[in-house]
Amino acid sequence: MKKVKLPLSEETIQSLRAGESVLLSGTVLTGRDCAHKRICEMLDSGTPLPFDYKGQTIYYAGPCPAPRGKACGSCGPTTSARMDSFAPRLLATGLKGMIGKGERSEEVCKSIVKNKAVYFAAIGGAGALYGNAIKKSELIAFPDLLSEGVYKFEIEDFPCIVAIDCHGGNIYSH
Amino acid sequence: MRRIHTEEIRDAVYKLAQRACLSLTPACRAAMQTAAAAEKSDSAAKFSLETLLKNADIAAKEQMPVCQDTGYAVILAEIGQEVFLEGGFLGDAVDEGVRRAYSDFYFRKSVCDPLTRVNTADNTPAALHTEIVPGDKISLTFLPKGFGSENMSRLYMLTPAKGRTGIVDAIVETVRLAGSRPCPPVICGVGIGGTFDICAFLAKKALTRPLGSQNPREDVASIEREALEKINSLGIGPQGFGGSTTALGVLCETAPTHIAGLPVAVNIQCHCMRCEKVIL
Missing domain, CATH: 3.30.1330 (60s Ribosomal Protein L30; Chain: A;)
Known part of the structure; x- marks a missing residue:
């Protein structure tokens, strides 16, 4: 399987094609419904964010608590469609990658192409396997949201399928 | 009339939650295996089903939740009408079993207020459905429901x-x-x-x-x-x-x-x- 380093370089993004399986390694930030809402409210009010997502990849996920001896508990992807109303804004302001599960809206697909980004599908339900691929975890924002807060993960050989690429390829349009 | 203490129900819910969140049902696992064999080799479909079977093995071996969405705790309780429940309130006992299991086994707490979205932080309340049935037994079914x-x-x-x-x-x-x-x-x-x-x-x-x-x-x-x-x-x-x-x-x-x-x-x-x- 093709190995892909995160954060993504422009060349890497250009080389990815929908349907190919990849192993991701490097840094990702997590964000679910509440974190996205809060990020967009902070952008609206001009409040500085406690982290920078420019050039980064967001993993739509909320982990189980880490048992002793592990960096993270089970942590598979959540349904990406719930983040569709926020994603174009984040892509327009520098977000380069998204990891989640399931199809995206037409608007998100267009925004991926326009902003030269990529959407990876992780395998929904494989929480234990993905939890083990997370080697370091740090809560970097919104601790009051518990599992919905923003975590910074170091992942290693995290299996995904390129779902929507920057050339408009889309695995869900079969 | 048979007496059952609600602490017994609390402990039963605790064990059911533990077992449920850490493994697929045997029938589901078998169905996934059949499905994986039926999908075309080198397809993304086969890759995903094989990944999920590998995941179920990891979960069982390392006692990790199969899926991080350890769900809303749905409990179906069929209570024989000849049972006399003694001790605390049934609903509290069920919630206490859920609370302890979700804390002790590192399950995700996924229950929140519908408007403020503030998390209850212990995965309670459970969605408890009770039915009165003939007999002197209690049947408890635990279904962690992902959203x-x-x-x-x-x-x-x-x-x-x-x-x-x-x-x-x-x-x-x-x-x-x-x-x-x-x-x-x-x-x-x-x-x-x-x-x-x-x-x-x-x-x-x-x-x-x-x-x-x-x-x-x-x-x-x-x-x-x-x-x-x-x-x-x-x-x-x-x-x-x-x-x-x-x-x-x-x-x-x-x-x-x-x-x-x-x-x-x-x-x-x-x-x-x-x-x-x-x-x-």
């Missing part, structure tokens, strides 16, 4: 004229509209008849039946078979990557309804079917 699939569920208030065809169409339409979002291959729990509320409950209760089982009524079983066949020709496939397995099963339960109506509820369950039962 990626719950969100894709639908309720139809069909007219009687829609009949059997309308029921099959409603089931297939629900899965088609859900597409890749609920983690296919899915399992459909279907309620047919009753009232608005009974119909939705029947759909949930149907999901506690073993995968592969058939409704004892032949006319209902034939709806299960036909809907499954139509769903699997939709082409959505595992994770929505395309393929021949979009659902692993359709489980229908019925109840008498009103002469003016035909309620049909379709409760979608993802492939991560976790369900444990005990009889006290």
